[in-house]
Amino acid sequence: MSVLPPALTKLIEAFGSLPGVGPRTAERYAYYTLKHGQQSSAQLADALSSLHEGVSYCQKTFMFVASGQELSDLYTDPERDKQLVAVVAEPFDVVALEKTGQFRGTYHVLGGLVSPIDGIGPESLHITELVKRVGDDTVKEIILATNASVEGESTALYIQQQLAGQKVTITRLAQGLPIGVDLEYADQITLGRALENRRAL
Amino acid sequence: MSVLPPALTKLIEAFGSLPGVGPRTAERYAYYTLKHGQQSSAQLADALSSLHEGVSYCQKTFMFVASGQELSDLYTDPERDKQLVAVVAEPFDVVALEKTGQFRGTYHVLGGLVSPIDGIGPESLHITELVKRVGDDTVKEIILATNASVEGESTALYIQQQLAGQKVTITRLAQGLPIGVDLEYADQITLGRALENRRAL
Numbered sequence A, B: 001m002s003v004l005p006p007a008l009t010k011l012i013e014a015f016g017s018l019p020g021v022g023p024r025t026a027e028r029y030a031y032y033t034l035k036h037g038q039q040s041s042a043q044l045a046d047a048l049s050s051l052h053e054g055v056s057y058c059q060k061t062f063m064f065v066a067s068g069q070e071l072s073d074l075y076t077d078p079e080r081d082k083q084l085v086a087v088v089a090e091p092f093d094v095v096a097l098e099k100t101g102q103f104r105g106t107y108h109v110l111g112g113l114v115s116p117i118d119g120i121g122p123e124s125l126h127i128t129e130l131v132k133r134v135g136d137d138t139v140k141e142i143i144l145a146t147n148a149s150v151e152g153e154s155t156a157l158y159i160q161q162q163l164a165g166q167k168v169t170i171t172r173l174a175q176g177l178p179i180g181v182d183l184e185y186a187d188q189i190t191l192g193r194a195l196e197n198r199r200a201l
Helices: A006-016 A023-035 A037-049 A091-100 A127-136 A150-162 A188-196 B006-016 B023-035 B037-049 B091-100 B127-136 B150-162 B188-196
Strands: A055-057 A064-066 A081-088 A105-109 A141-144 A169-172 B055-057 B064-066 B081-088 B105-109 B141-144 B169-172
Touching (some): A006 B037, A023 A037, A037 B006, A037 B037, A064 B006, A081 A091, A081 A127, A091 A105, A091 B023, A105 A127, A141 A150, A150 A169, B023 B037, B081 B091, B081 B127, B091 B105, B105 B127, B127 B150, B141 B150, B150 B169
Parallel strands (some): A081 A105, A141 A169, B081 B105, B081 B141, B141 B169
């Protein structure tokens, strides 16, 4: 004898498959959806159903695009500098960089980071397409905007090696103290990096 | 010019309406759903679509039941003592109590707690049905199993007043130190309650 009706158990299981959602959170989502009437759950169900047919990837930058669109607006926009390319791991990194409002170049989404432990080799990322793009668009600068993690660093190093010999400047995002964080709370690696990369005023 | 395709923005918004889900978490859910193929999102969409038609409430205990079922199995089960009733705020409190495996009585779900600040008065809870049930089922003991919060306490007090004059024992869940928690980390109210309710060995 199960305590909950099958329709509810099914939804709790489905919510539980989302990343970082444990049984308690899944129960909470399911109960909320139940309490907030058919309209809110229909909205989420519709959005899920039309997700895959509505989203595609840019053939050049591998950023999300609406289905039927071949190239991202972030690439085709004539105001954007195609000779300046920021290389990021995931599409949402583009969203984060766009929010700064300070970047007028274009993007290249790798689709992940090199991670031997997870079986992700460089061949499963969009690196050959990046190398080709450097030639096609006569790219002048590549900003390696991957995370300051082991995977981010090794992916950046690999790309640097692949681009060796090409006439392109390769830069990396600055590492140092995050804004608004007290020096005494910064971890030692960050603080060491901030010291190493100190700037003359 | 939006950075994300509309199908994705729509899903992020829908996920963002779930309780405790901020924009970053909603993005993460949406991206995960996108990456994990059409099957997992179809599963969640199906579960959502069939939720409201699949779930109903027990006419006696107000616990979830499968649609078409009038009474909860937790009530109709002849092994369960109908003269012992645990009163809880929400249906998932029943799930929590069932997990202990120690309760063989029946339940009564109030559907919330008295909370003037949120505009929830006792008349919007299933309290009159509880009072009626005490007579109908000749209930011998009511366990007020509401939270040890201000709302939980005042709801318990209100129910106690409503049942005054009826021949029924009213009990409340024990309050004290949670198992596995160090005494020095317990908050002062809990510790005070534990001291007040100390037991002779």
